[in-house]
Amino acid sequence: MIPVNPKSFLTGLFNRAVNAARADLVLSPHLPVSFKGRTVVVGAGKAAAAMAAVVDERMPGPVQGCVVVPYGAGMPAGRIEVLEAAHPVPDVSSVAAARALLLSVADLGPNDLVIALISGGGSSLLALPADGILLEDKQEITRALLNGGAPIGQINTVRKHLSKIKGGRLALAAYPAKVLTLAISDVPGDDPAMVASGPTVQDFSTAEVAVKILKSYAPNVPSRIFEALESRQAVMPQFDRRKFNGHEFRFVATPAMSLECAARNARDEGVTPYILSDKIEGDACEVAKPLAAIARHCAATSEPFPPPCVLLSGGETTVKVTGKGEGGRNTHFALSFAQEIDGAAGIYAISCDTDGIDGNSSAAGTFVSPDTLARGRNCGLDARTYLDNNDTARFFAQLGDTIITGPTQTNVNDFRAILILAAGE
Numbered sequence: 001m002i003p004v005n006p007k008s009f010l011t012g013l014f015n016r017a018v019n020a021a022r023a024d025l026v027l028s029p030h031l032p033v034s035f036k037g038r039t040v041v042v043g044a045g046k047a048a049a050a051m052a053a054v055v056d057e058r059m060p061g062p063v064q065g066c067v068v069v070p071y072g073a074g075m076p077a078g079r080i081e082v083l084e085a086a087h088p089v090p091d092v093s094s095v096a097a098a099r100a101l102l103l104s105v106a107d108l109g110p111n112d113l114v115i116a117l118i119s120g121g122g123s124s125l126l127a128l129p130a131d132g133i134l135l136e137d138k139q140e141i142t143r144a145l146l147n148g149g150a151p152i153g154q155i156n157t158v159r160k161h162l163s164k165i166k167g168g169r170l171a172l173a174a175y176p177a178k179v180l181t182l183a184i185s186d187v188p189g190d191d192p193a194m195v196a197s198g199p200t201v202q203d204f205s206t207a208e209v210a211v212k213i214l215k216s217y218a219p220n221v222p223s224r225i226f227e228a229l230e231s232r233q234a235v236m237p238q239f240d241r242r243k244f245n246g247h248e249f250r251f252v253a254t255p256a257m258s259l260e261c262a263a264r265n266a267r268d269e270g271v272t273p274y275i276l277s278d279k280i281e282g283d284a285c286e287v288a289k290p291l292a293a294i295a296r297h298c299a300a301t302s303e304p305f306p307p308p309c310v311l312l313s314g315g316e317t318t319v320k321v322t323g324k325g326e327g328g329r330n331t332h333f334a335l336s337f338a339q340e341i342d343g344a345a346g347i348y349a350i351s352c353d354t355d356g357i358d359g360n361s362s363a364a365g366t367f368v369s370p371d372t373l374a375r376g377r378n379c380g381l382d383a384r385t386y387l388d389n390n391d392t393a394r395f396f397a398q399l400g401d402t403i404i405t406g407p408t409q410t411n412v413n414d415f416r417a418i419l420i421l422a423a424g425e
Contacts, residue, residue: 003269003270003421004270006348007367007369009271010348010350011350011367012265013265014262014350016258016262017261017262018356018408020258021354021411022050022410023050023252023409024050027054027055028058032059034061035061035113037177039063040065040108040115041063042066042101042114043116043117044067044196044199045117045118045119045120045125045195046070046408046411047117047120047184047410048068048119049074049409050410051184053075053077053080055077055080056079056080062079064104065081066097066101066104067081067083067117068084068094068100069125071087073409075409081100085124086124088121089139090124090127090139094127094135098126098127098165101170102165102170108177110178112177112178113179114174114178114179114180116171117182118184118196118199119184119411120196120413121196125196126166126196126197130228132224133225133228137162137225141158141214142159144217145214145218148218150213150216151281152316153187153188153194155213156194156197156198160198162229163197166196166197166199167193167197167201167203168198168202168203168239169199170199171244172243176243180247180250181248183195183251183252184251184252184254185253185254186255186316187413190251190254190255192249202241203239207230214226214229254278254412255412256278256314258314258354258415271308272305273311274310275313276312277313277314278313278315279314280314280316280317281315281317281318283317283320284317284318284336285333288337288339291313291337292341295311295341295344295347296341298420299345299421310418311418314413316329317332317333319332322390324389324390324391325393327393328353328357328361329414330351330358330359330365331351331359331361331363331366333351333414334350334367335386335387335396338383339373341368343371343373344370346422347419348368349368350365350368350416351366352403353413355408355410356405356407357407361393363396363402364405366393366402366403367401367402367403368401376398381395381398383395
């Protein structure tokens with residue numbers, strides 16, 4: 001007998017993971033009780049408006065500043081202005097937002113405090129091109145890296161070397177004020193320098209590394225971009241480390257925290273959870289293969305994880321875009337996973353982006369069941385064709401299996417849960 005309804009159970013785990021990273025639940029303990037100087041709030045990312053609203057509500061005394069979120073993700077934040085810009089490819093509003101944040105921290109003194117609210121998505125929302133680089137260049141480079149399947153850490157390394165605000169430059173602009181960065185992590189490994197390309201974190205990467213990344217994933221960008229980066233190798237400023245003294249960086253939510261919350265919920269419902277990793281990266285199709293193999297082995301042999309159990313994982317997979325369809329890395333993983341389990345009984349899965357938007361689709365992700373491919377065939381849908389055209393969200397939408405949440409006002413990256421029941425259930 002099935003101990004839970006697979007779809008509602010897995011959707012519930014995803015919702016718990018998202019709620020574990022909500023700003024109104026995690027931010028308050030990290031806010032300063034009082035500060036004798038001015039308090040200026042800046043921020044960028046999918047959670048920035050929700051975080052700013054918490055600061056406005058719970059911080060005493062005068063507070064001012066501005067944050068930027070993707071279009072459609074704004075919400076009132078009282079004394080803190082909320083701007084909107086494009087994601088994942090920057091636009092003119094991204095440039096205006098970067099300038100607004102830099103202006104807001106100008107002319108501060110040593111007794112003033114900057115609270116930086118940073119979350120995933122901030123890289124494209126703050127785009128102030130370095131000298132010799134145009135916004136159009138950054139747009140082309142971003143598209144090329146994303147479509148080429150570059151890992152997020154390498155994309156953000158390039159972004160930092162094309163920017164006047166990323167890689168610690170926002171913190172430098174605030175000097176000599178103290179900077180407290182409160183961040184929600186969306187990057188595998190929780191590297192502070194990589195979340196939103198680290199606008200308040202001193203960067204130690206080199207332009208030479210950025211050039212190598214571009215040549216690997218986006219070799220067809222204009223040659224003058226390579227020339228601009230290569231000319232910067234000898235002139236990149238060596239930041240004075242003393243200007244970062246006294247700064248604090250705290251993660252208020254991470255992928256691991258969300259997975260642990262989902263695990264507790266699974267256990268409460270009588271299903272044993274196993275957290276595989278919060279750092280899984282790689283091509284979505286390739287990641288699906290070992291996870292499906294593990295699931296099939298467990299369902300068939302009850303080893304190494306006896307059913308009923310659920311395998312939880314996070315991280316950020318990638319997809320090389322060659323088609324013109326609708327979808328993202330989570331629906332791409334899910335359809336690849338469905339192919340790999342090939343109708344094996346007792347295996348169900350969910351794969352969703354915790355920000356509520358998977359790639360260029362309106363879905364957060366989707367649900368997979370043993371009969372996914374069979375139902376697709378009955379509707380005249382060929383899974384391989386949809387994968388090749390990067391149209392995986394449309395495949396699942398026609399089956400009624402996509403998960404729609406809208407923007408969640410947070411982001412702790414991908415959430416995957418594979419439910420394994422006894423074979424035949």
